[in-house]
Amino acid sequence: xxKRIGISDVALAAGVSAxxxxxxxxxxxxxxxxxxxxxxxxxxxLGYAPNRIASALRRQxxxxxxxxxDEIATxxxxxxxVLGAQHAAAARGFLLMVVNSNRDVLxxxxxxxxxxxxxxxxxxxxxxFHNEVDVPGILHQVPTVLVDAYDRLAHFPAVVPDEEQIAxxxxxxxxxxxxxxxxxxxxxxxxxxxxxxxxxxxxxLERAGIAFDPSLVVTAHVERGAAATGIARVAFAxxxxxxxxxxxxxxFNDQFAMGVYQAAALFDIRIPHxxxxxxxxxxxxxxxxxxxxxxxxxxxxxxxxxxxxxTAAGLVSPVSGGETPVPPSPKRMSCYLVxxxxxxxxxxxxARPRRA
Amino acid sequence: xxKRIGISDVALAAGVSAxxxxxxxxxxxxxxxxxxxxxxxxxxxLGYAPNRIASALRRQxxxxxxxxxDEIATxxxxxxxVLGAQHAAAARGFLLMVVNSNRDVLxxxxxxxxxxxxxxxxxxxxxxFHNEVDVPGILHQVPTVLVDAYDRLAHFPAVVPDEEQIAxxxxxxxxxxxxxxxxxxxxxxxxxxxxxxxxxxxxxLERAGIAFDPSLVVTAHVERGAAATGIARVAFAxxxxxxxxxxxxxxFNDQFAMGVYQAAALFDIRIPHxxxxxxxxxxxxxxxxxxxxxxxxxxxxxxxxxxxxxTAAGLVSPVSGGETPVPPSPKRMSCYLVxxxxxxxxxxxxARPRRA
DNA sequence: TTGAAAGCGCTAACAT
DNA sequence: ATGTTAGCGCTTTCAA
Numbered sequence: 001x002x003k004r005i006g007i008s009d010v011a012l013a014a015g016v017s018a019x020x021x022x023x024x025x026x027x028x029x030x031x032x033x034x035x036x037x038x039x040x041x042x043x044x045x046l047g048y049a050p051n052r053i054a055s056a057l058r059r060q061x062x063x064x065x066x067x068x069x070d071e072i073a074t075x076x077x078x079x080x081x082v083l084g085a086q087h088a089a090a091a092r093g094f095l096l097m098v099v100n101s102n103r104d105v106l107x108x109x110x111x112x113x114x115x116x117x118x119x120x121x122x123x124x125x126x127x128x129f130h131n132e133v134d135v136p137g138i139l140h141q142v143p144t145v146l147v148d149a150y151d152r153l154a155h156f157p158a159v160v161p162d163e164e165q166i167a168x169x170x171x172x173x174x175x176x177x178x179x180x181x182x183x184x185x186x187x188x189x190x191x192x193x194x195x196x197x198x199x200x201x202x203x204x205l206e207r208a209g210i211a212f213d214p215s216l217v218v219t220a221h222v223e224r225g226a227a228a229t230g231i232a233r234v235a236f237a238x239x240x241x242x243x244x245x246x247x248x249x250x251x252f253n254d255q256f257a258m259g260v261y262q263a264a265a266l267f268d269i270r271i272p273h274x275x276x277x278x279x280x281x282x283x284x285x286x287x288x289x290x291x292x293x294x295x296x297x298x299x300x301x302x303x304x305x306x307x308x309x310x311t312a313a314g315l316v317s318p319v320s321g322g323e324t325p326v327p328p329s330p331k332r333m334s335c336y337l338v339x340x341x342x343x344x345x346x347x348x349x350x351a352r353p354r355r356a
Numbered sequence: 357x358x359k360r361i362g363i364s365d366v367a368l369a370a371g372v373s374a375x376x377x378x379x380x381x382x383x384x385x386x387x388x389x390x391x392x393x394x395x396x397x398x399x400x401x402l403g404y405a406p407n408r409i410a411s412a413l414r415r416q417x418x419x420x421x422x423x424x425x426d427e428i429a430t431x432x433x434x435x436x437x438v439l440g441a442q443h444a445a446a447a448r449g450f451l452l453m454v455v456n457s458n459r460d461v462l463x464x465x466x467x468x469x470x471x472x473x474x475x476x477x478x479x480x481x482x483x484x485f486h487n488e489v490d491v492p493g494i495l496h497q498v499p500t501v502l503v504d505a506y507d508r509l510a511h512f513p514a515v516v517p518d519e520e521q522i523a524x525x526x527x528x529x530x531x532x533x534x535x536x537x538x539x540x541x542x543x544x545x546x547x548x549x550x551x552x553x554x555x556x557x558x559x560x561l562e563r564a565g566i567a568f569d570p571s572l573v574v575t576a577h578v579e580r581g582a583a584a585t586g587i588a589r590v591a592f593a594x595x596x597x598x599x600x601x602x603x604x605x606x607x608f609n610d611q612f613a614m615g616v617y618q619a620a621a622l623f624d625i626r627i628p629h630x631x632x633x634x635x636x637x638x639x640x641x642x643x644x645x646x647x648x649x650x651x652x653x654x655x656x657x658x659x660x661x662x663x664x665x666x667t668a669a670g671l672v673s674p675v676s677g678g679e680t681p682v683p684p685s686p687k688r689m690s691c692y693l694v695x696x697x698x699x700x701x702x703x704x705x706x707a708r709p710r711r712a
Numbered sequence: 713t714t715g716a717a718a719g720c721g722c723t724a725a726c727a728t
Numbered sequence: 729a730t731g732t733t734a735g736c737g738c739t740t741t742c743a744a
Binding site: 372373374375376379385386387388391410412413414415416 | 729730731732735736737738
């Protein structure tokens, strides 16, 4: 591999000092535009590429933001988060260094140490499922932003999905389509997602003047990694077995919705004709592939990734003039409905006007 | 943020020179074990953390391997690839810097430049769908390994899935289960995956003494990003419509298999009782969630990621003694069957012995 | 407007 | 077995 050419090679070729080249290429201070142009031209001619390592050492700024995620392989969420983070990083001149721990605390620790050794300017600490976390103590040494997670003391800026608004979007769509008996199929485990969505669901019903009926809330117990769909199918089938016939159901996620599809098929309940279904997550591979296409609320992973890096970058180089804005923590990011074909207008059976 | 403590702080506290600290912590050459231990103790007491940037500048080795991927968000493949790559990197003392271009050539160029500026020691250039590629010329400057891709001139080490073996695994499972009328639902676009799998399918039939019947090969035309399942459903339904009744079908991927499930339902064909189905990809979220669970061939993304980084690391620090082994390119990585419930033994209707 | 000199934190030669 | 010295490629005073 050919010898890399550096600032001094350019200086030599241009007949100026290294300092001048540095100034020219970084747009520093005042200098003769002629010289600047000449230096720039020669730099490109020679194929000069800056050495960010040397620059980082001198400036005490690596230009790298570390991204710690607890998993990356099993859901597309991580991908979206990283994507949003990368775009924001690129826009601000940072590079992103992504590590992931597969939920192993020891691995996480060593990964974070590696990032710190690499002199990252800030760290984004992301979880894939909204929850409270104990932030590793070492992260107090470096500007850190939390994603899909928050620390009890709200010490760190954090961003999470707006769980209540998710439920409201879904429930209100069903209500607006004429549904009044709306079930909610949720998880057993007590998480911010569960409680937030339940709250939003109840609030929407209330606003529409529909009494909350606890018997319409169905709970399925899923173990991590288990096939959620099968479990949801069983839970919803036994709910139907008991004679309940809601005209709409708001599901905790898309895999649950898929279970509802399967349970409905067993009872000859047609979707959306007899039962309207709304999910959460917008897992394309499920939502777009089942029939009918699933209407679902998308989580703002891309946006959360972007927000986190922008906030982190702001911590590193505070906007000149203003004091560092302290975002109220955690920031609730709003989610959006993706409409497909699983919701139909509910035409209640009304007494038909008698004809003479 | 507290001042970072460096090698010289440790040296001062231990009453030795910086050199000695460096030797002690890096396990260099000969030195008094006593001193080494003392230095190590003091280093941890002080909370010393190495500065890899300074080290990189001095050693002309960043310890970073760049990972360029064309997408990361839409499939779980990227996650597996990155995971395998990260594990291999960690095992070899490298850190991985992942960038992705979203299939934008300009973005890709600038990302690669950023990696080079960061002085990465090597680059892994990964595609998500097996194909021939034009490798960006700049990658000739740095050790580079290709994943799920190969260059026409075989200039770079490369690793791809063994497409023929995928088809053979799937087809042979069907044959071993007693099937002889085996359809193949594939894509229209001419890619190494399509032709390789078709070849493997034919070879397996041949070996079993089953005549290849072109009318059993069904082609579905999918646009990038389109809902593949729907298209596969239509294609397979019209195939069934024409009266064909294979007892097994080998599908190009799991989304196609899901389309087959849906088409079969329309014709009251039960899976696996009347039709056995095998997919490719092992997309957990589909394969484990549809009923019956889909038997499918998993692509070795994790393994390819690992192989690529190991090969790249070998290029950077060749194994002492031996010359750099040049792997025959591209290396075909073998794939493995994940059996669920979509394949049943085919009991051909035989003339029953008449009873008197 | 330009340049000389110093130094970021570490490591590798080369003494001792 | 340990220390001295020099320098990786760049940026930043500071002086000319």
